Amino acid sequence: MSWLVTGGAGYIGAHVVRAMTEGGERVVVYDDLSTGSADRVPEGVPLVVGSVLDGALLERTVRDHGVVGVVHIAAKKQVGESVERPLHYYRENVTGLQTLLEAMAATGVDRLVFSSSAAVYGMPDVDLVTEDTPCVPMSPYGETKLIGEWLIAAAARAHGLKAAALRYFNVAGAATPELSDSGVFNLVPMVFERLEAGRPPRVFGDDYATPDGTCVRDYIHVQDIASAHLAAARRLNEASEGTSLVLNIGRGEGSSVREMVDRILKVTGHDDVVPEVTARRPGDPARVVASADRIRAELGWTAGHGLDEMIESAWQGWRHRH
């Protein structure tokens, strides 16, 4: 009785594996190691190296390890790259999911937790984004996540799959330095990189219609993301056939870029540094903050970690890697 975690050697996946094993679940990791790293997989957890496009290997893995459910995290996740390589993103994220769903159907595995993203909402024009806020993704990446949700909902209706799609907001932090994010694609590591180079961090635009003019986001600790997956998996163990949940994972609290950068400077001891305001980055919505009401109601889950913990732990991870 194991759960398969695809992408379990990646930043978020490794935290999910940790939360699930600590919660007493047996786990198998499936990862192509394109961006993941085998040393994130704890001892005693089997690692199968393979692609989510390899249906035969997925089926064999399910049979060999007695898999009862899948947490599907393996995916391409860079918004900018998805604009340049949309076919690659559709193949990895949509065809990959379809291949997985076929392998699950062939082997009778009926539980799926899926990594979705706040990117499905695009530029929401609301204070708090609920799961019923219209989805208008602004990038091929966001499209692949929304199509993934549709595919899963259709499979739930047609053949009894039980599923939870979790829409992550802005993930940061690490449980341990070893598990930290190795990419430099988001605000927190991008600020670290500038500081390390002896340059001021950049604020992409301060003329948005927000209280301090900079973009507002809902930052969430990766350990909270991980505990939400465990809660979702447990919920699916008890769920009836065809259950299909869509849940935001956020704290329900907005933080501006300026506020985040100031906190990062303080936590890392760079209080004397003055951030540089540059032009807006194309495609950035002014404000994206979750309503976390539904996940609280459905799973009894709430976030337990705050901004300073995210920044402090991310900084320790950065220093471990650099």
Ligand code: WQD
């Ligand atoms: C946050 C804010 C930037 C760097 C993206 C994806 C989303 C999800 C998470 C995958 C923005 C500003 C950043 C810097 C800055 N990804 N910024 N200076 O764009 O909210 O979300 O990552 O699932 O789908 O779109 O995250 O961390 O890139 O930016 O001012 O040096 O920080 O403009 O307002 P974003 P981010």
